[in-house]
Amino acid sequence: MTYALTLEQTRAPEPRTQAGLTQAVRAEWRKLVSLRSTVWALLITLAGTVLVSYLSAHGARHGRQPAGFYRGFDPTNTALAGLALGSLVIGIFGVLSMTGEYGSGTIRSSLAAVPRRRVFFAAKVIVLGTCALVVGMVMSFVSFYVGQAVLSGGAPTATLSDPGVLRVLLESGAFLALLALFGVGLGAMIRHSAGAIATFVGCTLLLPLLLHEVPGNVVRFSPESIFANSVADVVPTNGAVSSTEGFILMAGYTVLALAVGGVLLVRRDA
Amino acid sequence: MIRTQGLTKRYGRTLAVDDLTLTVTPGVVTGFLGPNGSGKSTTMRMMVGLDVPDAGSATVNGSPYAELRWPLREVGALLDAKAFHPGRTARNHLRWLAETNDIDVRRVDEVLDLVGLTSVAHRRAGKFSLGMGQRLGVASALLGDPGVLLFDEPVNGLDPEGIRWIRHLLRGLAAEGRTVLVSSHLISEMALTAQRLVVIGRGSLIAETSVEEFTASSQGDTVRVLTPTPQRFVKALSEAGARPSVGEDGAITVHAMRAADIGELAARLSVTVHELTPVRASLEDAFMALTADAVDFRSAPGGVEAHVPVPVPAR
Numbered sequence: 001m002t003y004a005l006t007l008e009q010t011r012a013p014e015p016r017t018q019a020g021l022t023q024a025v026r027a028e029w030r031k032l033v034s035l036r037s038t039v040w041a042l043l044i045t046l047a048g049t050v051l052v053s054y055l056s057a058h059g060a061r062h063g064r065q066p067a068g069f070y071r072g073f074d075p076t077n078t079a080l081a082g083l084a085l086g087s088l089v090i091g092i093f094g095v096l097s098m099t100g101e102y103g104s105g106t107i108r109s110s111l112a113a114v115p116r117r118r119v120f121f122a123a124k125v126i127v128l129g130t131c132a133l134v135v136g137m138v139m140s141f142v143s144f145y146v147g148q149a150v151l152s153g154g155a156p157t158a159t160l161s162d163p164g165v166l167r168v169l170l171e172s173g174a175f176l177a178l179l180a181l182f183g184v185g186l187g188a189m190i191r192h193s194a195g196a197i198a199t200f201v202g203c204t205l206l207l208p209l210l211l212h213e214v215p216g217n218v219v220r221f222s223p224e225s226i227f228a229n230s231v232a233d234v235v236p237t238n239g240a241v242s243s244t245e246g247f248i249l250m251a252g253y254t255v256l257a258l259a260v261g262g263v264l265l266v267r268r269d270a
Numbered sequence: 271m272i273r274t275q276g277l278t279k280r281y282g283r284t285l286a287v288d289d290l291t292l293t294v295t296p297g298v299v300t301g302f303l304g305p306n307g308s309g310k311s312t313t314m315r316m317m318v319g320l321d322v323p324d325a326g327s328a329t330v331n332g333s334p335y336a337e338l339r340w341p342l343r344e345v346g347a348l349l350d351a352k353a354f355h356p357g358r359t360a361r362n363h364l365r366w367l368a369e370t371n372d373i374d375v376r377r378v379d380e381v382l383d384l385v386g387l388t389s390v391a392h393r394r395a396g397k398f399s400l401g402m403g404q405r406l407g408v409a410s411a412l413l414g415d416p417g418v419l420l421f422d423e424p425v426n427g428l429d430p431e432g433i434r435w436i437r438h439l440l441r442g443l444a445a446e447g448r449t450v451l452v453s454s455h456l457i458s459e460m461a462l463t464a465q466r467l468v469v470i471g472r473g474s475l476i477a478e479t480s481v482e483e484f485t486a487s488s489q490g491d492t493v494r495v496l497t498p499t500p501q502r503f504v505k506a507l508s509e510a511g512a513r514p515s516v517g518e519d520g521a522i523t524v525h526a527m528r529a530a531d532i533g534e535l536a537a538r539l540s541v542t543v544h545e546l547t548p549v550r551a552s553l554e555d556a557f558m559a560l561t562a563d564a565v566d567f568r569s570a571p572g573g574v575e576a577h578v579p580v581p582v583p584a585r
Contacts, residue, residue: 018339019371027369034362035355100355108320109353109363109410112345113370115319115336269321 024114024123031106032127038093042135045089046142049082053143056081057150072235075158076165079147080232083172086139087227090132090176091200094183097128098261099193107270117266121188125258129181136176140169164234171231171247178254179204179223185257188265226250271296271449272317272418276326279312279473286312288473289326294451296417299444301464301481302453305561309473310453311349314420318347330418342371346411347420351403351427353410356396360387360406363395364413373414381409386435400427408436418449425459437463457557471561484556493529495522495536496545503541510535521545 032038060078101107114120144165148157158165183200190196204224211219219225220240229237230246241249272294279287287309294300304310315321317328319335327334330345338344354363364378382388385405390398395406404427411419421440425433440463444450454460460467460481467484469477477484497503500516507514512527524532529548536543 019341023370023372027366030362030366030369031355031358034359034366035357037357104355105350105353106355108350109367111320112318112347112349113342113367115338115341269315 019114021119021123021126024119025126027113028123028127032097032131038096041089041093045086045093046135046139048089049086049139050142050146052082052085053079053147054082054150057147061151061153061155070156073156074234075148075151075156076144076162076168076234077232078151079144079158080140080168080172082143083139083176083232084224084228086136087176087179087224088201088204090136091179091183091204092197094128094132094180095187095196095200096183096193097124098184098187099191099196102191103193111270118262121262121265125181125184128184129177132180133174133177136180137170137173139176140173144169158234162234167243168232168234171243172227175227175231175247175250178250182223182250182254182257185254185259185261188261189257221249223250223253271332272328272330272420272451273332274313274317274326274328277313277316277323277328278325279309279316279321280324286473287316287323290470290473290475291326292468292475292478294449294468295466296449297444297447298465299440299450299452299463300466300468301460302451302468302470303457303460303557304453304455304470304476306455308471308561310455310470311422312473313470314347314349314422314451314453317420318345318349320349340371340414342367342373342414342416344414344416345418345420346414346416347422348404348407348411348424349420349422351400351407354395354403354406357394359392360395360398360409361391363406364409367410367413371414377413377415381412384412385409401429401432404428404432408439416448419443419451421450421452423453423455425454425456433459457554469557469560476560492549493524493527493532494545494547494549495524495532495543496520497522497536497541497543499541503536503539506535506539506541507532523549 057075057079060073060075101110110120111117114123144158148159151157160166160169182203183196186199186203187196190199203222207222208219208224211222217239220229226241226246226249229240230243231250233240233243236242240246274290274292277287277290278285290309290313302310302314312321313328316323317330317335318341329335330338335341335345358366361378361382364381365375367373368375368378379388379391382391385408387402387405387409390402395403398406404424408421408424411421424436424440428436437459440450440452444465452460452463464481466480467477468475469479469484495503495514500520500522504514504516504522507522507524507527510527510531512532513525514522515525516522529546533543533546535541536546
């Protein structure tokens with residue numbers, strides 16, 4: 001008895017800590033910034049988005065407009081035209097963050113290092129979501145300011161303090177982050193880059209075209225319609241859902257995609 | 271220490287691993303041998319939690335892998351030559367891995383040096399040769415300085431110098447008291463590297479033994495006999511309980527009878543013998559004999575392997 005007690009006392013104290021979310025998040029962040037291709041893709045997308053916004057504003061300002069063109073004109077929405085491009089690329093960025101792991105075999109290193117798969121997936125979502133949120137906000141605000149600068153002097157402009165404008169910019173930036181996370185969920189489900197990207201593009205670009213023919217204006221519930229007609233509009237387009245409804249709806253799609261992707265990631269062999 | 275208990279894995283209708291129970295002990299290199307497709311990789315994947323077994327369990331130091339507090343500091347695994355992103359540099363790959371288990375960044379440079387990749391640490395891993403990729407995999411496995419190491423076919427793609435290097439490395443790691451499990455389908459390589467052997471075929475355990483015992487216990491020993499009258503002597507040998515067969519060069523290969531007894535028999539029957547040579551079974555023969563029933567992808571009859579006289583062991 002005495003002997004056993006002595007052993008118990010002299011045993012080195014067990015480290016209380018264990019590898020957890022903090023470590024996994026740091027690792028995911030390093031993964032993200034250590035790929036030159038991701039960093040470049042995001043910068044180029046940012047430039048492309050702002051360029052399209054610029055062109056849209058330029059067209060509205062200098063084009064030969066019919067009489068009454070500026071009645072009901074939404075300078076904010078006009079300046080955010082580039083976000084359509086941004087939404088596509090940021091979603092693919094989300095998809096690739098998962099399918100790139102499977103395509104390259106990194107997933108086996110990842111899950112051997114972080115075998116608690118919930119923790120791994122949560123870290124992925126946190127890092128990707130945060131990064132996409134920052135990039136989305138930058139896209140949204142830079143597009144807005146560039147657009148207003150182009151419009152000023154010959155067309156109606158908007159300022160941040162105008163009713164609804166700040167709401168539009170914040171929601172649009174956040175919407176881009178949701179699209180990225182929607183992509184993460186699809187990537188976890190489908191695992192192959194080509195298939196997952198095709199599915200993402202199908203959900204965002206193709207779905208509105210198909211749903212257009214469906215009676216009952218179902219098309220207003222599709223992600224891209226919500227973005228263009230509700231969230232990025234100071235005054236929602238006729239027949240569209242309200243911006244709050246639209247945002248909640250997209251958040252719902254995203255949670256659903258992440259839940260299904262997460263469950264499959266935890267259950268399936270890597 | 272690695273233990274598996276009734277480990278079973280099914281892919282559709284194929285039984286990849288079948289009720290496998292084994293123990294891998296520290297201090298020696300354990301060779302994990304089996305023909306291609308015998309379930310070695312699947313077993314190792316289940317040991318690190320990448321695949322979930324349909325039945326049974328695998329534990330490392332008494333815990334399932336997913337419950338280890340700091341997985342990389344307890345277990346290092348090289349399961350795949352390409353478990354890294356081609357766009358990331360070798361050093362960055364190791365750095366994110368280190369982050370997951372709070373491993374000091376100095377250790378990253380240490381293992382890069384250990385595997386000889388320091389000079390290419392800032393090159394993208396996608397540009398690496400198979401051998402360099404293999405070295406990066408070894409560096410990843412050693413990153414957490416773990417007491418348990420799993421290597422799946424580590425010599426694939428390595429040049430002779432690399433093969434020698436990994437052989438010394440594995441033996442050195444075992445000599446430090448670590449548990450080292452190395453899979454291979456190359457028996458000759460295992461003969462040089464491993465002290466203990468776990469042999470599997472079609473997913474189930476065939477032998478768990480030392481390298482010496484494995485060769486000694488095999489019934490692969492044969493005797494080569496040359497005589498001008500093979501027909502007559504073959505008949506006599508068969509009647510005496512041996513299993514003779516005549517090869518294309520006219521030589522008789524005799525199984526199940528010692529050279530001395532064959533000599534006695536020849537003397538008694540006044541058979542002229544020109545040559546009487548005991549042929550010791552190699553580890554390779556022993557392996558072939560043991561796994562003869564358990565090869566999934568056998569060469570067609572008439573293929574090179576079919577010419578090797580394979581005695582079927584009485585089990």
